[in-house]
Amino acid sequence: MAAIHFKRMASSIALATMLAAGATMVVAPDAHAAVFERKKETQGELGKVIVNPYKVAPLTAVIEREGKDPKNIRVTVLGKPGGGVDISYPVSEGALLNHDGIPIFGLYDDYVNQVKVEYTLDGKKISTVYKIRTNPFTARPFEGRYELKPKVEKAKAVKGFEGRLYMLTMMGNADNKEWAWARPDHKAHGAGEWLEPAEIYMVDTKGEIRWFFDSEQFYDKYGRSIDDQGRIMSMHQMPNGDLVFGMAQKYFRYTLMGEPSFARKLPRGYIDLSHEVLPMDNGHMLLRVAKTNYNIPGTKEVAHTVRDHIIEVDDGGRVVEEWDMVEIMGKNQFRKDLIVGLDARAVCLNIDMSADHPVEVKESIPYGDNTSTGAGRNWAHINSISYDKKDDSIILSLRHQGIVKVGRDKQVKWILAPNVGWTKDMAAKVLTPVDRNGKKLNCENATCKDTDFDWSFTQHTAWISERGENNARFATISVFDNGDGREHEQPAVSQDKWSRAVEYKIDEKNMTVQQTWQFGKERGWDWYSAVTSNVKWDAEKGTYWMLSGNVHLLSPERTQGIINEVDPKTGEVKVELVLSNDKKPAVYYRSHLVKPENLFRY
Structure with missing residues (x-):
C-alpha cells in the first residue's frame, strides 16, 4: 500500500510541476491505456475496406482514402486461380471524390477476393493486393426452388x-x-x-x-x-x-x-x-x-x-x-x-x-x-x-x-x-x-x-x-x-x-x-x-x-x-x-x- 501511495504522490507532484510551467498533457487511467495505444490496422497505405458500402450491391467495396490523394488509380479484381476472369478498370479523380475512396467492383461472392490496387501517392508508385471477403449470393427462396445459383x-x-x-x-x-x-x-x-x-x-x-x-x-x-x-x-x-x-x-x-x-x-x-x-x-x-x-x-x-x-x-x-x-x-x-x-x-x-x-x-x-x-x-x-x-x-x-x-x-x-x-x-x-x-x-x-x-x-x-x-x-x-x-x-x-x-x-x-x-x-x-x-x-x-x-x-x-x-x-x-x-x-x-x-x- 505504501508503494502505491508513493506512486500516486509522485504523479501528482509531476503533474503540478508541469501545470505550473504552463505545459499541457492528457493522462489516461491505467485501465484504459490500451484504447490510446491502439493502432488502426489497414492492408495498405490507405484506409480501411468497407464491403457493400451502400447496402444494395453486396459484391462492391470502397477502400477509404483517409484524407490522402492517390492519383492514376487502377483496380484489378483478380480472377480465381485456374483461369478465372480478371476485372480491371481505371478510377477517375471524380470517382475517388464521390466515394471518398477507391470503388471496388466485380468481386466474387462467398470468397476471399484478391484485388490489386495501383496508384501514385506523393510521386511514389504503389501497388497493393487487398484481400476482401464477401458474403454468398442472396437468392430469392420460394417453394420448389432448391438452388441458390443458376x-x-x-x-x-x-x-x-x-x-x-x-x-x-x-x-x-x-x-x-x-x-x-x-x-x-x-x-x-x-x-x-x-x-x-x-x-x-x-x-x-x-x-x-x-x-x-x-x-x-x-x-x-x-x-x-x-x-x-x-x-x-x-x-x-x-x-x-x-x-x-x-x-x-x-x-x-x-x-x-x-x-x-x-x-x-x-x-x-x-x-x-x-x-x-x-x-x-x-x-x-x-x-x-x-x-x-x-x-x-x-x-x-x-x-x-x-x-x-x-x-x-x-x-x-x-x-x-x-x-x-x-x-x-x-x-x-x-x-x-x-x-x-x-x-x-x-x-x-x-x-x-x-x-x-x-x-x-x-x-x-x-x-x-x-x-x-x-x-x-x-x-x-x-x-x-x-x-x-x-x-x-x-x-x-x-x-x-x-x-x-x-x-x-x-x-x-x-x-x-x-x-x-x-x-x-x-x-x-x-x-x-x-x-x-x-x-x-x-x-x-x-x-x-x-x-x-x-x-x-x-x-x-x-x-x-x-x-x-x-x-x-x-x-x-x-x-x-x-x-x-x-x-x-x-x-x-x-x-x-x-x-x-x-x-x-x-x-x-x-x-x-x-x-x-x-x-x-x-x-x-x-x-x-x-x-x-x-x-x-x-x-x-x-x-x-x-x-x-x-x-x-x-x-x-x-x-x-x-x-x-x-x-x-x-x-x-x-x-x-x-x-x-x-x-x-x-x-x-x-x-x-x-x-x-x-x-x-x-
Missing part, C-alpha cells in the same frame, strides 16, 4: 472476349397476391400484382456471379404497400454507367456501386410500369405504362388499360408527352389475327404448362391483364421502346400486333408485320418485304415463300441498331423474334418452334423492308424462347449480343437462359453461356453488356 451448363468465350460481363434479370414467383390494380374480385390485374422482385446479377464468361443487386432493400414482399412492389424488367445504362429501371409503380436510377440517385413514383393517373424505362439524350425518359380509369371507347365503361401507353417524363419526373396507343391505333385495337394464334402458356405463365392452351377472343373476357382485343385488355402488350432522334419518333414493339413507328404528332409512320387484319388506312402503312435489290418478295398473308425473309412474331426489343444505315431515308433495327404464333398459328409439333435475333433495314421513303441478318433459327427448339429476351449491337467489338431467356420453358426440362455474342459478318459465335434454373416458370427477362472500364471515368 447452374452453368456451358461457358465459352474466344480470345479477346474473355473479359465480357453480362447483367441479367431473372423473374420468379410472387410471395402473395393480395394487391392488384383491379376490381374487387382480383380476377383481373396488371403489373402491380407481379410481386416477385427480379434477381439482378452479373456473370462473367465463366458463368461466375460478379455483382448482384439486393432489391429487397427497397421492395415490400409482404404486400402492404403497392408502391413498393412489382418486378424489375427493363434496365439500361446511362453514359456514366448508372442503371435505370422500373418496378410497377416506381422507376429508379442507381450507380452499380449501389448509390441511389432517385426513386420516383409514376405520375398520378398512370400505373403498371414494366418492360421499358428508356433514358433519352436530353435527360428525359420514356416509360411504358398503363392508364387508370380509362373511358373504354364506344362504351360508358371505365377500366384500367394494359400495357398500351407511353409517357415521356422530364428530368424532374413530370409528364411532357403521352402516346395513347388505343387512340392512335383506333379500330386496330380489335385486330386479333396474331392473338388467336398464340399459345396462352406464353402469355399467362401461371396456367398449366403441360398442355397447349389457345388464346380465346370473346366479349365476355373481363377487363384486366387478359389477352384479348380492345382497350382495357392485353391487346397490345408493348414490351420495348426505341427513340429515333432523326425525326423525333418512337419505335414500339407491340408483342400482340407488330412493330410500329409513331411520330410526336401521334401518326403511325410504318408497321412491320404481316399485312393481315389491318384497317384500310393502316394497311397502307405496312412495309413491303424486298430483297437486297429492292425486288418484292413472295409474301402473302403471314407466310413468305422462297426466301429467308420472315416477319417477327411476339417479338421483344425492336431497337435501332447503329450497325446499319440510320438517316433521313433508312432505319435499321435489331429485333428478338420470339416466334410464338408464327404465321398466325401453332405448329403441329411444339418442338418445331424457333426464335432468332434478326436485323431489318427499312426504307422509310419507299415503305419497304429488307432482312439483312439473322441468328438462332438454325438452332430450333433448343434456342426457342416463348417470351422475354433481347438483342443489341456493340460497336466496339462489332458484335450482336443477345439473350434467349427461357429455352425449354414450355417443357419438363430445366429452363435455360442462353447468352451469345455473334459476329454478324462471319456468323462466328464469340461467346456462349448457358445458365439454367430449377424452378418454373422462372425466366430471364433481359441481358445487358457491362463494360467496367466505363464505370468510374467520371
